[in-house]
Amino acid sequence: MTGDSAAVGRHAGAVAIVTGASRGIGLGIAERLVAEGARVVITARKQETLDEAVARLGGPEHAVAVAGNAADEDHQRAAIEAAHAAYGQLDLLVNNTGINPSYGPLAETPLEAARKILDTNVVAALAWTQKALQAGLGSSGPGAIVNVASVAGLGASGVIGMYGVSKAALIHLTTELAFQLGPNVRVNAVAPAVVKTKFAEALYEGREEKVARAYPMKRLGAPEDIAGAVSFLLSADAAWITGQTLVVDGGVTLSAGV
Known part of the structure; x- marks a missing residue:
């Protein structure tokens, strides 16, 4: 487990x-929360x-x-029920699940893939939020939600265009939810740049040093970098x-044209 001693108990x-x-960013977030005193329910597709x-x-x-599938409503209900069954409450939600099954120009993106990206990256985040609220998040004490977006939602990439569209929508979903759910529930987002995970391998594999040179911090992100911000x-x-x-990007978006 990770986390600095100053933050233990937060x-x-x-x-x-x-x-x-x-695995990846989601597991890094779970590790940080546990290290700081939380109990967590984690989700993904594979039980093993x-x-x-x-x-x-x-x-x-x-x-x-x-x-289960993050976009499946029965799975969402099961996870929320598990939180109450195991630990008696639900206080925090991190919508981290994201997919990107399509690379290349938007003009060539299969519409089926576009719909799947939006359903998983945006609609599912709204569904998780709705169900968490229905289950009492924020009703007996302060609640908080963080959506894991991406710098791809802040500007054009040309390569992962539909993914960026979905993350831009997730950022605005964050804004709308925050406006509507205060004061009992706060809603924020993080926007990472390239983090060294299996999910992002296609963006740096075989050329990590070259990619990292574009970052003022001269390295790619690690899950722990995102976990601390969350x-x-x-x-x-x-x-x-x-x-x-909160943009967590090693400074890569500071340069014009990036």
Whole structure:
């Protein structure tokens, strides 16, 4: 588990759901939350990788897993029910699941792929939020939601265009939800650049040093970089922050034309 000693206890007593958390950024977020005192429900498609993640997080005392498709409403209900069954409450939600089955120009993007991207990356985040609210998030104490967007939602890429469209929509969904759900529930987003995960391999594999040279920090991101930002936005340290998108990108978007 990760997390610095100064932040231990920041989420003591809180219960979180982190979607898409069997590996990569999602698992990094779950690890940080557990290290800081939270108990988590993690979701992903494959039970085997989820079981490995639960073991890494310290077992059922700290984490439980529910396998399923993030866009499936029955799966969403099952995960929220698991949070209440295992830990008696739900305080925090991290909408981390994202897909990108299509690379290339928008003019050539299959419409079926476009619909699937929007359904998983945007509509599912709204559905998770609705169901968490129905299950009491924010009703008995402050609630917080963080949506994992992307710098692809802030400007054109030419390569992952539909993914960027979905993340731009997720950023605006964050803004609308924050406006509507205050003061009981805060809603923010993070927008990472390229993070070294299996999901992003196509963007750096075989040329990591070259890609990293475009970043003022001269390295790609790590899951822990995103986890720290998410933990902050979920915490009482961010109690007067809502509707914001925190760019976590090693400085790559500072250059004109990037």
